[in-house]
Amino acid sequence: MIIVGTLESSDCLITIIPAETLIIEVDSIVYDAFGQQICHVIKHTLAKANITKAHIICQDKGALDYTIKARLETAIARYQEEGF
Amino acid sequence: MNRSYLFIPGDVPRMLQMLDVFDADAVIIDFEDAVALNQKDEARFLTRNFIQTHPPKAIEVYIRINHIIDDPKETMKDLEMIIDLPISGIVAPKINRLSLAKLDRYFEEKTSPLKIIGLVETPDVFFDLMTLAQHPRIQGLMLGAEDLTRIMNIERNLTGDNILWARSSIVYAMHSVSKEAIDTPYTVIHDHQGLAKDATIAANLGFTGKAVIHPNHVEGVHLAFTPTEHQILTAKKIVEYAKKNQSIRFNLDGKMVDKPIIDKAHALLEKYAKNGDKS
Amino acid sequence: MIVYDSVDILLNDLKLSDGMQLSFHHHLRDGDHVINQIMNAVNTRDIHDLRLHPSSIFPSYTAILEALKRNRISQLTTSYMNGPVAEYCMKHPLKHGLHMQTHGGRARAIMTEETVIDIAFIAAPTVDVLGNATGTIGPAACGSLGYAIADAKYAKTVILVTDNIIDHIENPQIKKDTVSAILKLKSIGDPKGIISGTTTITNDPVGIQIAKKATRLIEALGYIKPGFSFQTGAGGISLKISENIKQLMQQNNIQSSFITGGITQYHVEMLNLGMVKSLYDVQCFDLVAVDSLKNNPKHRSMSAHEYANPENPNRVIKNLDVVVLGATEIDLDFNVNVTTDSYNMIIGxxxxxxxxxxxxxxxxxxxxxxxxxxxxxxQRVNTITTPGHTIDCFVCERGIAVNPRRQDLIKILEKSHVSIIPIEDLLALSHDYTGIPESFPSKKEVIGNVYDRHGRIIDYLYLKE
Incomplete structure (x- = not known):
């Protein structure tokens, strides 16, 4: 399991757990306004890194897109480094 | 010449996305001391994504990387992640001839235009200051008094009497090559009077700017590095008198004015015009 | 004067019955014990269709929540509410709705008898044996009782609720003439809860930046001059602006005429330094203000009528030069929302x-x-609290927007060092960072009205789904 980021305001906490399929969970304080956008950023970033199997949890405290992407990229880099 | 270099931690989104709202002339995004060892990658990814999405407009951005000799692995990762970003340069900790040469070689190989601000924070480097100052990659040198006094086992105090030689050495070296001499930050966050004193000492010694560790310090530093209204009025008077009378040597309000003083007045007005609309 | 010591006996004597209009004030803020003690007694009775007029509702007023759940209340009229009662109201429509007034509008409605109150339960920190009352002394001293004065004068029945009865009050805020009875309880409030949660100067760098910009704006517009008056309230940024203005006044040796609204220790300090001639206090935000109101004759309490009733030609704020206010939302027409959040929940x-x-x-x-x-x-605020034609400037950390209706201000600023930016550009700039928010909850069922101070409906409240 990989955890990146924080639960501070304007940040998000990304968790990656090995899984047999692709599962994306988003929990955001701005879900009504930006939920779709957050999901889009996560899917796009995963696709670019060729991740097709993993359980991704995003706990969002109002992070902007660049932060969500950066936290996820960091998590993916660590995930791949650890040989999942 | 920037009056303020504001440090912003590289791994805190809340601060990163606000880096241009504090009126600092320049910011330094920190990958080194402000970031824990196991979070260096977070800072790199976050900063890279931020700069790519929101390229800096009205502000100069620098990144303080890790130390190329002490920690080559982390530092090479830092460099790889920032080399193509639209920033002004890097801040190199514990600068000396060797670390400067290594960094310069890396930038040359990549044909990068990035400039280097060297952090002067070890005793030995004071005897190489002129060599560093003259290096074309060097844009300025910044005093790092916290590390320096720690290594030398001396107290930091508000008068700064025990770092006077260090301060002046940097000022003289940088003035001799017309580059930036940047003072060490004032580290007591809520002491604005102490900040004003410390920044005034730096400005009087001839520093061109000062590092800043908290956004609330920017205004105080700018105040110290901005000429007073009286200074501006006097400079205007001198410049106008010289122009009107086509004279380079005259008596103004009982004071002798000659060419160096007229030049100085011109320089002061030029500097003020550049920063006049910011505080 | 009759003194009761039992809420139940009092309610029996008052013949509390269906459909009655009851009022309360909120000077004890989150430390109030009066509303809960009265409403707890009400809740045990088989009474319905009560109409409540608390001047504000705070999170600790849980007996109102219980009354709502037991269907005791059919209508709520207030000027500010947050916490559990607010949340419940937005999800469970009242038979006769939720009505959001302004402080000045509440006084106007009561004094014109547009609102007729049957019983006013007035928390009174100290009462004398004749039935005079003051807020400046007593275990639950809260200072000004400004929001309760209209109730005390116009309600059919006025009950002073106190925990401190003395022989004589020198300068009562509420006079005995209209008082019907006194209810003595063990405690009417917790002084700690009386202090507002937000009365310290902000240290947040972004807040400080906003305050700096706002101060320069006020200065550039020429308002900081001898005899000027201002109101900043108790928000962290507002207080920072007060502090900045104070520094400018000291530098330029300027004295202001008055500060009004909610008063804090920072305003008291200015009074004590001789930097302002008077404080007009409708509500004390901290205990320093309470103490000052008691001891300093230049620190005067005022009623909501004297403060802000639009039909009072001598209202204090008619002479107010500058007011600094907050916002939850602002729109391109400068309408401001401080009533609901963007998700249709009432938060103020x-x-x-x-x-x-x-x-x-x-x-x-x-x-x-x-x-x-x-x-x-x-583009459009979720709820209009304050209409845009009354708002002149918006200041945030990335710039200052001036309402195009105020060309006079724009002309002055063109000649100053303060730069301004259209509010549309600030909106675009914010979307550069956040992205464009998706559309918000549908507004189907109206559950309440928002009124301006003149009593006109300016917007509606909708059921939160």
Whole structure:
């Protein structure tokens, strides 16, 4: 399991757990306004890194897109480094 | 010449996305001391994504990387992640001839235009200051008094009497090559009077700017590095008198004015015009 | 004067019955014990269709929540509410709705008898044996009783609720003439809860930046001059602006005429330094203010009528130069929302917001452009609390927008060092960071009205789904 980021305001906490399929969970304080956008950023970033199997949890405290992407990229880099 | 270099931690989104709202002339995004060892990658990814999405407009951005000799692995990762970003340069900790040469070689190989601000924070480097100052990659040198006094086992105090030689050495070296001499930050966050004193000492010694560790310090530093209204009025008077009378040597309000003083007045007005609309 | 010591006996004697209009005030804020003790007794009775007029509702007023759940209340009229009662109201419509007034509008409605109150339960920190009352002394001293004065004068029955009865009060805020009885309880409030949660100067760098910009704006517009008056309230950014203004006044040796609204220790300090001639206090935000009101004759309490009633030609804020106010949302027409959040939940209300915006010569809104990805500027605010034609400027950390209706201000600023930016550009700038928010909850069922100070409906409240 990989955890990146924080639960501070304007940040998000990304968790990656090995899984047999692709599962994306988003929990955001701005879900009504930006939920779709957050999901889009996560899917796009995963696709670019060729991740097709993993359980991704995003706990969002109002992070902007660049932060969500950066936290996820960091998590993916660590995930791949650890040989999942 | 920037009056303020504001440090912003590289791994805190809340601060990163606000880096241009504090009126600092320049910011330094920190990958080194402000970031824990196991979070260096977070800072790199976050900063890279931020700069790519929101390229800096009205502000100069620098990144303080890790130390190329002490920690080559982390530092090479830092460099790889920032080399193509639209920033002004890097801040190199514990600068000396060797670390400067290594960094310069890396930038040359990549044909990068990035400039280097060297952090002067070890005793030995004071005897190489002129060599560093003259290096074309060097844009300025910044005093790092916290590390320096720690290594030398001396107290930091508000008068700064025990770092006077260090301060002046940097000022003289940088003035001799017309580059930036940047003072060490004032580290007591809520002491604005102490900040004003410390920044005034730096400005009087001839520093061109000062590092800043908290956004609330920017205004105080700018105040110290901005000429007073009286200074501006006097400079205007001198410049106008010289122009009107086509004279380079005259008596103004009982004071002798000659060419160096007229030049100085011109320089002061030029500097003020550049920063006049910011505080 | 009759003194009761049992809520139940009092309610029996009052013949509390279905459909009655009851009022309360909120000077004891989150430390109030009166509303809960009265409403707990009400809740045990088989009574329905009560109409409540608390001047504000705080999170600790849980007996109102219980009354709502037991279907005791059919209508709520207030100026500000947050916490569990607010949440419940937005999800469970009242038979006769939720009505959001302004502080000045509440006084106006009561004095014109547009609102007729059957029983006013007035928390009174000290009462004398004749039935006079004051808020400046007693175990639950809260200072000014400004929001309760209209109730004390116009309600059919006035009950002073106290925990401290003395022989004689020198300068009562409420006079015995209209008082029907006294209810003595063990405690009417917890002094700790009386202090507002937000009365310290902000240290947040973004807040400080906003305050700096707002101060320069006020200065550039020429308002900081001898005899000027201002109101900043008790928000962290507002207080920072007060502090900046104080410094400018000291540098330039300027004395101001008065400060009004909610009063804090920072305003008291200015009074004590001789920097302001008088404080007009409708509500004390901290205990320093309470103490000052008691001891300093230049620190005067005033009623909501004297403060902000639009039909009072001598209202204090008619002469107000500058007011600094907050916002949850602001839109391209400068309409401001401090009543609901962007998700249709009620989180506040006007209080004196729209009263002061309408009267002050210069009204400035201060707020961060983006708060945890939520842009403050909208195409259209979710709820209009204060109409845009009464708002002059918006100041955030990335710039200052001036209402195009105020070309006079724009002309002055063109000749100053303060730069301004269209509010549309600030909206675009915030979207550069946040992205464009998706559309918000549908507005189907109306559950309440928002009124301006004149009593006109300016917007509606909708059921939160």
């Amino acid at each position: 209300g006007s209080g004196g917001h729209s009263d002061t915006a309408e009267d002050a010569k210069l009204s400035i809104i201060v707020a961060p452009l983006i708060k945890a990805r939520t842009p403050i500027i909208k």
